[in-house]
Amino acid sequence: MIGRKLCARLAAGSAIDGRPIEAAHxxxxxxxxxxxxxxxxxxxxxxxxxAPTAAAKAIAARPDVVFHLAAVVSGEAESxxxxxxxxxxxxxxxxFEAIRLEHERSNGAYRPRLIYASSIAVFGAPFPExxxxxxxAAPLTSYGAQKAIVELxxxxxxxxxxxxxxxxxxxxxVVRPGPANRAVSGFFSSIIREPLSGREAILPAxxxxxxxxxxxxxxxxxxxxxxxxxxxxxGPRRSLTMPxxxxxxxxxxxxxxxxxxxxxxxxxxRQPDESSARIVSGWPGRxxxxxxxxxxxxxxxxxxxIVRVYLEDDHVPAVA
Amino acid sequence: MIGRKLCARLAAGSAIDGRPIEAAHxxxxxxxxxxxxxxxxxxxxxxxxxAPTAAAKAIAARPDVVFHLAAVVSGEAESxxxxxxxxxxxxxxxxFEAIRLEHERSNGAYRPRLIYASSIAVFGAPFPExxxxxxxAAPLTSYGAQKAIVELxxxxxxxxxxxxxxxxxxxxxVVRPGPANRAVSGFFSSIIREPLSGREAILPAxxxxxxxxxxxxxxxxxxxxxxxxxxxxxGPRRSLTMPxxxxxxxxxxxxxxxxxxxxxxxxxxRQPDESSARIVSGWPGRxxxxxxxxxxxxxxxxxxxIVRVYLEDDHVPAVA
Numbered sequence: 001m002i003g004r005k006l007c008a009r010l011a012a013g014s015a016i017d018g019r020p021i022e023a024a025h026x027x028x029x030x031x032x033x034x035x036x037x038x039x040x041x042x043x044x045x046x047x048x049x050x051a052p053t054a055a056a057k058a059i060a061a062r063p064d065v066v067f068h069l070a071a072v073v074s075g076e077a078e079s080x081x082x083x084x085x086x087x088x089x090x091x092x093x094x095x096f097e098a099i100r101l102e103h104e105r106s107n108g109a110y111r112p113r114l115i116y117a118s119s120i121a122v123f124g125a126p127f128p129e130x131x132x133x134x135x136x137a138a139p140l141t142s143y144g145a146q147k148a149i150v151e152l153x154x155x156x157x158x159x160x161x162x163x164x165x166x167x168x169x170x171x172x173x174v175v176r177p178g179p180a181n182r183a184v185s186g187f188f189s190s191i192i193r194e195p196l197s198g199r200e201a202i203l204p205a206x207x208x209x210x211x212x213x214x215x216x217x218x219x220x221x222x223x224x225x226x227x228x229x230x231x232x233x234x235g236p237r238r239s240l241t242m243p244x245x246x247x248x249x250x251x252x253x254x255x256x257x258x259x260x261x262x263x264x265x266x267x268x269x270r271q272p273d274e275s276s277a278r279i280v281s282g283w284p285g286r287x288x289x290x291x292x293x294x295x296x297x298x299x300x301x302x303x304x305x306i307v308r309v310y311l312e313d314d315h316v317p318a319v320a
Numbered sequence: 321m322i323g324r325k326l327c328a329r330l331a332a333g334s335a336i337d338g339r340p341i342e343a344a345h346x347x348x349x350x351x352x353x354x355x356x357x358x359x360x361x362x363x364x365x366x367x368x369x370x371a372p373t374a375a376a377k378a379i380a381a382r383p384d385v386v387f388h389l390a391a392v393v394s395g396e397a398e399s400x401x402x403x404x405x406x407x408x409x410x411x412x413x414x415x416f417e418a419i420r421l422e423h424e425r426s427n428g429a430y431r432p433r434l435i436y437a438s439s440i441a442v443f444g445a446p447f448p449e450x451x452x453x454x455x456x457a458a459p460l461t462s463y464g465a466q467k468a469i470v471e472l473x474x475x476x477x478x479x480x481x482x483x484x485x486x487x488x489x490x491x492x493x494v495v496r497p498g499p500a501n502r503a504v505s506g507f508f509s510s511i512i513r514e515p516l517s518g519r520e521a522i523l524p525a526x527x528x529x530x531x532x533x534x535x536x537x538x539x540x541x542x543x544x545x546x547x548x549x550x551x552x553x554x555g556p557r558r559s560l561t562m563p564x565x566x567x568x569x570x571x572x573x574x575x576x577x578x579x580x581x582x583x584x585x586x587x588x589x590r591q592p593d594e595s596s597a598r599i600v601s602g603w604p605g606r607x608x609x610x611x612x613x614x615x616x617x618x619x620x621x622x623x624x625x626i627v628r629v630y631l632e633d634d635h636v637p638a639v640a
Contacts, residue, residue: 081420081480124556134458135455136457137456139476140556149469149473152459152469152472155458160401237458
């Protein structure tokens with residue numbers, strides 16, 4: 001979803017950091033659609049990133065910038081241990097090794113920018129009230145562990161000069177357009193999206209559940225901003241917690257009420273699910289994100305703004 | 321070195337947590353010597369842990385306790401990128417996967433205690449004056465990155481109930497008995513060991529260099545203590561910074577003077593080496609280690625005590 005929106009944004013600008021984009025190679029597990037209006041050549045390819053030759057194919061043309069968003073989501077990485085590690089860790093490392101091979105073949109000249117979709121799932125309770133940039137990564141899911149491991153690889157490969165990488169720790173992205181994926185966090189979006197389209201939604205976690213969130217538009221903005229940033233300013237610490245807003249499910253529901261009225265709120269059905277509640281209760285809800293803010297990354301300032309962004313970018317009105 | 325001393329200690333007690341040791345399987349890249357005086361069967365095997373079948377062989381007999389100390393040291397992991405990852409990451413993960421296979425074959429009954437030799441090299445500058453237990457792992461060497469990655473794997477495999485693991489972040493271990501290995505930290509030991517045996521030693525880093533250190537005897541004590549500890553008390557955070565003392569190279573030299581006189585100190589030759597100095601200047605020098613201390617882990621309280629332990633355990637007098 002973020003990948004598709006990122007392609008659309010890149011197509012609209014057709015440049016990164018003022019340099020025109022010459023070509024784009026879009027890879028997904030099913031053939032991705034080329035973005036509309038791009039002023040550059042686009043190769044759209046279906047590749048399973050976990051397949052043995054996928055990494056070499058992705059890097060064969062020596063792209064200057066690599067956006068790596070492919071992942072098995074949190075719920076699936078938890079239910080299928082082996083698949084989570086195969087896709088989220090091994091396939092990512094294979095990509096970095098393919099880059100290392102081209103780096104060596106080019107006698108060090110090839111050193112692409114690499115922007116990785118990490119997640120605040122690298123953090124696990126107990127937390128201080130506000131999490132600072134030097135707080136430890138102690139994930140409580142296999143998904144979070146895999147993201148944290150890749151962050152360490154990115155820092156090491158960057159320090160070695162093999163690539164110039166940054167891991168963007170994305171907040172929970174809401175409101176995601178439908179349909180739901182298997183991420184445990186899916187309900188944070190569905191309790192807004194579904195009622196606004198006249199459908200019912202299930203809330204498996206308590207209203208006091210606090211989340212750190214940003215819109216899909218803001219998330220795409222993080223990637224575009226990182227592509228143009230001088231990463232040398234980061235030094236050796238290549239993981240950045242992205243800005244967002246700290247809000248509770250209860251506050252989300254009040255924002256829904258302001259946007260869609262009481263009738264929308266009545267479409268949310270409380271259905272406590274211990275497993276989901278336990279997982280999200282271990283998630284972090286409030287960050288300082290000082291480094292990212294100082295580097296110019298920006299997100300929304302209220303949940304009402306996030307709802308407005310959803311209505312502008314992705315809302316599908318109910319069929320009367 | 322630590323492995324050999326650990327075997328000797330286990331042989332001397334021939335029990336873990338009051339339970340007699342039935343058998344030990346010792347694995348090293350060259351056939352290890354059986355420890356003297358053990359009241360249990362000992363199988364000594366030469367295995368390259370990076371070989372494809374090594375992990376399955378190590379786990380075939382379903383050991384109750386696994387001590388994992390095998391590693392390519394920091395200097396070599398820095399000079400040989402691929403070898404460092406192959407041994408320090410891939411071989412370790414293969415071991416964990418071999419455990420997972422036996423865990424599944426036994427319908428979850430097999431869940432060994434696993435004690436891993438991690439390192440304070442998981443930390444990288446800049447640091448606060450004292451590093452607390454929730455400070456981030458931001459290594460500045462490939463060795464440190466590999467250790468930090470394995471820590472995340474141990475936490476995740478433990479959370480999943482596949483094994484019951486703990487990563488002991490060892491301080492710099494001094495005074496190591498000779499000969500020197502390829503660890504960058506080798507000089508911290510050789511500037512004490514060599515002069516006390518009437519030989520010359522080279523000091524490549526400034527006297528102000530601060531280190532967090534413990535003796536080999538204390539390091540072995542950490543492993544023995546961890547083997548008998550109820551790891552459930554750790555919760556999901558399975559990495560523990562071990563206690564030690566914070567000292568400078570200059571203070572080390574004064575302790576050497578007290579133990580061996582001015583003639584010993586005169587055998588240290590300052591030979592500044594930018595690469596070593598840069599690496600060790602990025603190492604952390606002072607920790608709180610609160611969690612480990614609360615759990616009963618203990619180290620020396622002065623560098624003089626560390627020198628005394630060396631003289632008692634490992635010193636080889638100069639041949640007149």
